[in-house]
Amino acid sequence: MLLVLVLLGAIWFGGDKMGIARETRLSILGLVFIAVLGLQILLPETNPLRQATGGSAGLWLVLGGFSALFWIYRRGLLHLRARASAYGPEDEKKPMTFSDTELKRYARHIVLREIGGSGQKAMKNAKVLVIGAGGLGAPALQYLAAAGVGTLGVVDDDVVENTNLHRQVIHIDANIGMPKVFSAQAQIEAQNPFVTVRPYHRRLSIEIAEELIAEYDLVLDGTDNFETRYLVNAACVATAKPLVSGALSQWEGQISVFDPARGAPCYQCIFPQVPDANLAPSCAEAGVIGPLPGVVGSMMAIEAIKVITGAGSSARGKMLIYDALYGENRTIQIARRSDCPTCGTI
Secondary structure, eight states, rough: OOHHHHHHIIIIIHHTTTTTOOOHHHHHHHHHHHHHHHHHHHTTTOOOHHHHTOOHHHHHHHHHHHHHHHHHHHHHHHHHHHHHHTTTTTTTTTOOOOOHHHHHHHHHHHHHTTHHHHHHHHHHHHEEEEOOOTTTHHHHHHHHHTOOOOOEEEEOBBBBGGGGGTTTTTTTTGTSSSSSHHHHHHHHHOOOSSSSEEESSSSOOOTHHHHHHTTTTTEEOOOOOHHHHHHHHHHHHHHHHHHEHHHHHHHEEEEEEEGGTTTTHHHHHHHHSSOOTSSOHHHHHBBBBHHHHHHHHHHHHHHHHHHHHHHHHOOOOOOEEETTTTTTTEEEEEOTTTTTTTTOOO
């Protein structure tokens, strides 16, 4: 019997060293077991071959029984592990989909009580569309990618310019002249290869806005013109998608989550019409301190994560205002308008 056990060990471990698949090795072991058992049953007790292979069928039946019990135990254990790593009633039978590398990467998120494994999985499954890969879009994209948001769409028709680089830190000097969406894609994929990036090198237009936004769970608006802001807002209202909106001016930034489908106002509730150009100059005209977009864009990423995971309280119905020059933060309450031409009928 010892000779057969040595043979079985050689087949198993030697096959592993030779790169033979586990299933193939198990099949070979099964054939050897059946052959030996057949010898014990068919040959007379005094046969030397039967004596050399154990001398009794009972021993092999006991060994086979223990092996079967071990296999059943292992399969049951794997099944329980799969159930333990599943999240939510809809996914009760689905095993965890994170690789070991991802689990280590997001470990600081997973240990947060408000995020946990279920929140991290929600981020992995989430699809977020970022309008603009400039001052606000750049840090928002970086932190959403680093956080593990599974699919990031980015819309921008502009190219990287030298004047962008003091604040749009997702872009680098070597990418000057490259479309911003492809520059951002390259940096995101280099930072986190587990994220899928969908670049749209074009201006968002009324013809595609609703159809495109409908493909995503959440939208971040980091644009610098009111025409696009109102267009994004209208499309988000029409598709019932939450909109995280940020804005900058010199030393001050503001952010809110516009979500009429869940009781919050929309962008046009707060800004019913385009302000006079003299009251809202662009960054090119009025200037902007470099780190400010990083602060506000990161806040947008945090709001997006809270909306995706349900953690804490998001900025729905509130506007957060940050004054970098004097180091002040303010929060004001905002409400829907029943006469809003965009969301008043919802």
